[in-house]
Amino acid sequence: MIPVTVNGTPLTVPPGTTVAAAVMRIQPAFRRSVTGESRGPLCGMGICMECRVTLNGHPHERSCQLLCAAGMEITTP
Amino acid sequence: MTRTLVIGGGPAGLAAAWAAAQSGQAVTLLDDNPALGGQIWRGDIPARYRRFLDPRITVQTGVQIHSASQLPPADRIILATGTRELFLPFPGWTLPHVLGAGGLQALVKGGLPIAGKRVVVAGSGPLLLAVAAYLRRRGAKILLVAEQAPYPRIAAFTRGLWRHPAKLLEAAQLGFGLRYRPDSWPLRADPGSVTLQGHGVLRCDYLACGFGLVVNTELPELLGCRVENGRVLTDADQRTTVPHIFFAGAGSVDRSLLEGQIAGFGPERGRALHAARAAAVAFDRCIDIAFALRSELLSLTTPETIVCRCEDVPFGAIWPHRDWRSAKLQTRCGMGPCQGRICGPALAHLCGWPAASVRPPIFPTRLENLLDLRD
Numbered sequence: 001m002i003p004v005t006v007n008g009t010p011l012t013v014p015p016g017t018t019v020a021a022a023v024m025r026i027q028p029a030f031r032r033s034v035t036g037e038s039r040g041p042l043c044g045m046g047i048c049m050e051c052r053v054t055l056n057g058h059p060h061e062r063s064c065q066l067l068c069a070a071g072m073e074i075t076t077p
Numbered sequence: 078m079t080r081t082l083v084i085g086g087g088p089a090g091l092a093a094a095w096a097a098a099q100s101g102q103a104v105t106l107l108d109d110n111p112a113l114g115g116q117i118w119r120g121d122i123p124a125r126y127r128r129f130l131d132p133r134i135t136v137q138t139g140v141q142i143h144s145a146s147q148l149p150p151a152d153r154i155i156l157a158t159g160t161r162e163l164f165l166p167f168p169g170w171t172l173p174h175v176l177g178a179g180g181l182q183a184l185v186k187g188g189l190p191i192a193g194k195r196v197v198v199a200g201s202g203p204l205l206l207a208v209a210a211y212l213r214r215r216g217a218k219i220l221l222v223a224e225q226a227p228y229p230r231i232a233a234f235t236r237g238l239w240r241h242p243a244k245l246l247e248a249a250q251l252g253f254g255l256r257y258r259p260d261s262w263p264l265r266a267d268p269g270s271v272t273l274q275g276h277g278v279l280r281c282d283y284l285a286c287g288f289g290l291v292v293n294t295e296l297p298e299l300l301g302c303r304v305e306n307g308r309v310l311t312d313a314d315q316r317t318t319v320p321h322i323f324f325a326g327a328g329s330v331d332r333s334l335l336e337g338q339i340a341g342f343g344p345e346r347g348r349a350l351h352a353a354r355a356a357a358v359a360f361d362r363c364i365d366i367a368f369a370l371r372s373e374l375l376s377l378t379t380p381e382t383i384v385c386r387c388e389d390v391p392f393g394a395i396w397p398h399r400d401w402r403s404a405k406l407q408t409r410c411g412m413g414p415c416q417g418r419i420c421g422p423a424l425a426h427l428c429g430w431p432a433a434s435v436r437p438p439i440f441p442t443r444l445e446n447l448l449d450l451r452d
Contacts, residue, residue, distance in 0.1 A: 021187040
C-alpha cells in the first residue's frame with residue numbers, strides 16, 4: 001500500500017491508484033472554477049483539466065493521469 | 078529497417094505496433110497515459126490481446142513531448158490518438174458528482190472504490206451498457222441506464238444483431254439484469270440527484286454521462302493531416318493526406334484493432350484485412366444511425382448553463398456570436414486549459430460551428446518546458 005496525504009489527511013492506496021482516485025476517496029471536489037464552483041474530474045482521461053491539483057507544491061497537475069507515489073502531498077484549492 | 082513511430086497505446090496503437098514489429102519494422106510506441114491500453118482498457122488489457130505486447134516494441138508511457146527533436150527518428154508515423162466523450166451541457170452538468178461514463182470507468186480502473194455507490198448511467202451509445210456492466214461488476218448499484226435514442230431505433234438495432242451473434246451475446250451478457258431505458262436523458266442535475274426525461278428524479282452518488290465519442294484530431298491536424306467533419310481522412314491503407322503519416326482507430330474496438338493492423342503491416346499484408354475492416358465500419362455505421370442524437374437534446378442547454386467549464390462561459394453569452402473565433406475572442410469560451418476539447422464539440426453540436434484550428438502546444442505545458450527548448 002502507498003501512503004499519501006490529501007489536504008493533510010493521511011491515507012493509503014493500492015499500487016496503481018491514480019492521484020484523482022485518491023482524492024475521491026476523501027472528497028468529491030477538485031479545482032475551483034474561475035467563478036468559484038467546485039468541480040469534479042469530468043473526463044477521467046486527461047482531456048478536461050478539471051481534476052487539476054497541487055502535487056508536492058507543483059500546481060496544475062492532471063491528477064487523473066498520474067499515479068500515486070509514496071509520500072505524495074496532494075492538495076486541492 | 079523501417080523505423081515506425083506509433084503514438085497512442087490503445088487498441089489501435091497496440092495492434093499497429095504489434096503488426097509493424099511482426100513485419101520486421103523497428104517500432105517505438107509512445108503514450109501520455111501512465112499505462113498502455115487506451116481509455117477503454119487503461120492498463121487492464123484483456124488476455125486475448127496481450128499478444129500485441131511484442132517484446133521487440135520499445136514502449137514509453139507517461140511521456141510528454143515538447144519538440145520534434147525529442148522524438149525518435151522515424152520513416153513512418155502511425156497516429157492512434159483515440160477518442161474522448163461528447164458532453165452536452167445541461168443544467169447542473171458542472172457539479173462534482175456528474176462525470177463522463179467512460180470517465181467514471183477510467184477513474185474506477187484508476188482505483189476509485191465504487192462498491193455500494195448508486196450510479197445513474199445516461200447519454201447515448203453502446204458504451205453506456207459496457208460502463209454500467211463494468212461498474213456493476215465492481216459492486217456499484219446501477220439505478221438506471223438512460224439512453225436518449227428512441228425505443229423503435231434501439232429495437233431495430235437489437236433485431237439486426239442476429240447477424241452478429243458474438244455482439245448479440247455480448248449485449249445480452251452486459252445488459253442482463255440492468256434497467257435499460259430508451260427515450261430517457263438527463264434534464265438537470267442537482268447535488269446528489271439527477272432528473273431524467275420520462276423518469277423523474279433519482280438520488281444518486283454519481284451520474285455517469287456521455288453522448289457519444291469525439292475523435293482526438295488535434296495531433297493529426299497539427300501535423301498537417303486533413304480532417305473533415307471530425308474525422309481524419311485516410312485511404313484504404315490508413316494513410317492520411319501526409320504520405321508518411323497513418324491514422325488508425327476512433328471507432329469500436331474491433332474496428333480499431335483492424336485499422337491498427339492494416340496501418341502497422343503496411344499495404345501488402347494489410348490488404349487481407351480490408352474485408353473485415355469494411356464489415357466493422359458497416360457495423361459502426363449501424364451504431365451511428367441507431368444512436369444518433371435526437372433534436373430535443375438541443376434544448377437542454379439553457380442560457381444560464383455553463384458551456385465552457387474552463388472559463389465559466391454561459392451559453393447565453395455565446396448567442397451574439399456567429400462563429401467560434403468571435404466567441405473565443407469576446408467571451409474567452411474555449412480559451413482555457415482544455416483548449417476547447419470539451420466545449421468545442423458541444424458547441425459544434427449546439428450551434429453547428431466547425432472546430433477552430435489547432436496551435437501548438439496541443440496540451441498546456443509549463444513555461445520551463447518551453448524555455449528548455451531554447452538550449
